Amino acid sequence: MEVFAIDGLPEIRPGDDLARAIHERARLAPDDVLCIASTIVSKAEGRQADLADFEPSDRARDIADRIGALTDEEKDPRFAEAVLSESEELALDLPILLAVTRFGHVTVNAGIDRSNVPDADLLLLPEDPTASAERIRAGLARAMDVPVGDGPAVIVTDTSGRPFRQGQRGVALGWAGIAAARDWRGEHDRDGREMGVTVEAVVDELSAAANLVTGEGDGGTPVAVVRGFDFGDHAGHDELFRRAEGDLIRQALAEWDYAAADDAEES
Amino acid sequence: MEVFAIDGLPEIRPGDDLARAIHERARLAPDDVLCIASTIVSKAEGRQADLADFEPSDRARDIADRIGALTDEEKDPRFAEAVLSESEELALDLPILLAVTRFGHVTVNAGIDRSNVPDADLLLLPEDPTASAERIRAGLARAMDVPVGDGPAVIVTDTSGRPFRQGQRGVALGWAGIAAARDWRGEHDRDGREMGVTVEAVVDELSAAANLVTGEGDGGTPVAVVRGFDFGDHAGHDELFRRAEGDLIRQALAEWDYAAADDAEES
Numbered sequence: 001m002e003v004f005a006i007d008g009l010p011e012i013r014p015g016d017d018l019a020r021a022i023h024e025r026a027r028l029a030p031d032d033v034l035c036i037a038s039t040i041v042s043k044a045e046g047r048q049a050d051l052a053d054f055e056p057s058d059r060a061r062d063i064a065d066r067i068g069a070l071t072d073e074e075k076d077p078r079f080a081e082a083v084l085s086e087s088e089e090l091a092l093d094l095p096i097l098l099a100v101t102r103f104g105h106v107t108v109n110a111g112i113d114r115s116n117v118p119d120a121d122l123l124l125l126p127e128d129p130t131a132s133a134e135r136i137r138a139g140l141a142r143a144m145d146v147p148v149g150d151g152p153a154v155i156v157t158d159t160s161g162r163p164f165r166q167g168q169r170g171v172a173l174g175w176a177g178i179a180a181a182r183d184w185r186g187e188h189d190r191d192g193r194e195m196g197v198t199v200e201a202v203v204d205e206l207s208a209a210a211n212l213v214t215g216e217g218d219g220g221t222p223v224a225v226v227r228g229f230d231f232g233d234h235a236g237h238d239e240l241f242r243r244a245e246g247d248l249i250r251q252a253l254a255e256w257d258y259a260a261a262d263d264a265e266e267s
Numbered sequence: 268m269e270v271f272a273i274d275g276l277p278e279i280r281p282g283d284d285l286a287r288a289i290h291e292r293a294r295l296a297p298d299d300v301l302c303i304a305s306t307i308v309s310k311a312e313g314r315q316a317d318l319a320d321f322e323p324s325d326r327a328r329d330i331a332d333r334i335g336a337l338t339d340e341e342k343d344p345r346f347a348e349a350v351l352s353e354s355e356e357l358a359l360d361l362p363i364l365l366a367v368t369r370f371g372h373v374t375v376n377a378g379i380d381r382s383n384v385p386d387a388d389l390l391l392l393p394e395d396p397t398a399s400a401e402r403i404r405a406g407l408a409r410a411m412d413v414p415v416g417d418g419p420a421v422i423v424t425d426t427s428g429r430p431f432r433q434g435q436r437g438v439a440l441g442w443a444g445i446a447a448a449r450d451w452r453g454e455h456d457r458d459g460r461e462m463g464v465t466v467e468a469v470v471d472e473l474s475a476a477a478n479l480v481t482g483e484g485d486g487g488t489p490v491a492v493v494r495g496f497d498f499g500d501h502a503g504h505d506e507l508f509r510r511a512e513g514d515l516i517r518q519a520l521a522e523w524d525y526a527a528a529d530d531a532e533e534s
Contacts, residue, residue: 001480003268092515106431159467163430163516164373166506167448167468169475171432181434200426201434202479208436209476212469212496213268229479239433248359249430249516252523258515261522 001228005213005221011118014046019139022223028144032152033229035210036136037222038173039113041126041156048120054081063093066259070095079112079122086110086124091250094258103128104241105173106250107160129156129174137176152225153177157207163249170211172203172240179203179236187234201240202231268495272480272488278385281313286406289490295411299419300496302477303403304489305440306380308393308423315387321348330360333526337362346379346389353377353391358517361525370395371508372440373517374427396423396441404443419492420444424474430516437478439470439507446470446503454501468507469498 006026012018018040028034042048056064056077063084064077083097084090087110092098099110105125113123126132133154141151156174161167172180184198210224244250273293279285285307295301309315323331323344330351331344350364351357354377359365366377372392380390393399400421408418423441428434439447451465477491511517 001270001476003270003476096515098515159465163514164509165438165468165471166509166513167466167471169468169472198426199434200478201432201436204432204434205436205475205479208472209268209270209479211467212472212476215499232482242431242433246433247430248363248525249520251528252359252519252525253516255528256519256522258519261518 001226001230003209003213003224003226005215006223006225007221009040009221009223012040012043014044014048016044017139018044019136020143022136023140023143026223026225028140028152028225029227030146030150030152031228033155033178033206033226034136034140034152035155035157035170035207035214035224035226036133037214038111038125038129038156038158039123040222041129041132041136042113042123043117045126045132047124047126048117049082049122049124051076051078051082051121054078054085056081057084060084063097066094067096070259070262079109082112082122082124083110086112089244091253092256092258095262098253100244100250101125103130103174104243105158105160105171106241107158111158111160111173125158125173126156130176131174132156133174133176148177151177155203155207155210157210159211170204170207170209172201172207175203175238178206178231180238180240182231182234182236184234199237202229203240268493268497270476270480270491270493272482273490273492274488276307276488276490279307279310281311281315283311284406285311286403287410289403290407290410293490293492295407295419295492296494297413297417297419298495300422300445300473300493301403301407301419302422302424302437302474302481302491302493303400304481305378305392305396305423305425306390307489308396308399308403309380309390310384312393312399314391314393315384316349316389316391318343318345318349318388321345321352323348324351327351330364333361334364337526337529346376349379349389349391350377353379356511358520359523359525362529365520367511367517368392370397370441371510372425372427372438373508374425378425378427378440392425392440393423397443398441399423400441400443415444418444422470422474422477424477426478437471437474437476439468439474442470442505445473445498447505447507449498449501449503451501466504469496470507 060081064075087099111125117123137154141148327348331342335342354366378392404421408415
């Protein structure tokens with residue numbers, strides 16, 4: 001399996017045809033997996049926004065006040081409103097905004113980016129990253145003059161922190177032409193025993209691999225190709241984002257009162 | 268960057284020289300990163316165990332009873348004792364045993380494996396995976412006849428589930444010859460703005476990439492090589508496992524009473 005970045009992409013602007021821009025710079029193979037950073041997908045889709053676009057609701061003001069009081073740093077209620085508007089719900093609203101985006105991804109500040117955005121304050125995540133992946137995949141197939149089913153798979157990626165482990169790593173937000181996970185259940189180990197629950201989130205692993213070669217910052221190249229990945233003869237499924245009711249951690253967070261815990265610790 | 272599995276390793280037994288076994292099957296380059304599944308590291312280190320080895324404490328009996336009552340499935344208190352003995356603490360003891368291992372890794376059942384173990388009931392994780400990685404790295408350098416500093420890096424990997432997202436992915440348990448993370452802080456985006464907190468957990472991303480080519484089960488190959496990874500000119504650091512006090516999720520879990528929540532829901 002080979003993983004390499006595609007160099008030379010220009011700064012992407014609203015309305016740009018990403019599939020064409022990528023096709024012009026890389027000779028893609030039908031079984032490639034393209035990992036495309038959500039930043040450029042958002043830029044092409046016009047997801048730039050300004051803080052002035054967000055009129056803070058009472059809830060946003062309250063959230064900003066409480067975080068501000070805790071951190072002794074003024075928090076912009078318009079930013080809190082932007083996060084709320086991008087979220088299905090908040091898994092936590094103090095001391096950080098841990099948001100569940102409308103498409104199910106749990107991430108701080110709903111993944112809203114405050115760097116890397118020319119001529120705008122904010123860059124929102126794509127509204128529906130799987131739909132974005134499908135569009136780009138169709139565009140690539142068109143540019144390559146092959147049926148969509150024979151074209152490369154596409155993953156829209158992000159980098160994101162996580163509980164328990166420090167640091168960020170690449171994760172998948174949306175995907176097309178590949179199942180999110182492969183299912184090893186029912187298969188057997190070397191000793192012939194049936195294996196436990198083993199569902200492998202391959203789109204996340206592919207996104208992590210891509211992140212090793214793309215990098216961040218001004219030298220960053222937002223597209224990587226994974227060539228030669230073999231999904232194998234496994235069942236696939238597309239449930240990547242846990243729902244609240246299937247996630248113990250979200251249940252615990254829903255019942256947790258950070259402010260009360262913080263007070264208890266100080267007293 | 269290239270990622271490939273090393274084929275043909277025999278079943279590993281206690282006392283086997285893993286470094287030699289790997290060296291004999293692959294022509295390694297000095298800047299390779301070897302990702303080695305913890306299962307074979309544990310096997311070589313004699314971490315096989317039997318349930319009969321664990322005399323259940325009162326706490327283990329209590330845990331097993333409560334989980335058993337909840338799931339209507341008898342839970343072996345000896346297994347609960349094995350998990351306790353491998354753990355610094357439990358982040359959650361109901362409805363699952365979410366353990367913090369002595370080396371800081373948070374995972375269900377302390378990562379104890381009940382499949383893939385010939386002639387034993389259980390396979391425990393390596394006691395100190397970073398020490399294991401260092402030993403294997405030194406062994407590889409010896410076999411390659413180069414100074415350790417010029418030999419390949421080694422990561423001891425596992426697969427593990429996670430909050431918020433379904434499925435398992437490869438993660439690092441221990442590492443040698445490479446920093447756990449690279450630090451992009453202070454660097455600038457394309458627009459010249461300073462980037463936010465961006466620390467990339469490269470050893471986890473390398474483990475995830477490796478897991479794409481190694482696979483599980485009877486066709487599994489427990490060692491993969493990542494060739495051509497460029498760490499770049501970044502600061503590195505080795506803090507991968509969050510401590511309890513730096514982890515909101517662990518704080519929330521510590522205060523959460525699953526049984527009370529479950530009762531409330533049923534009533």
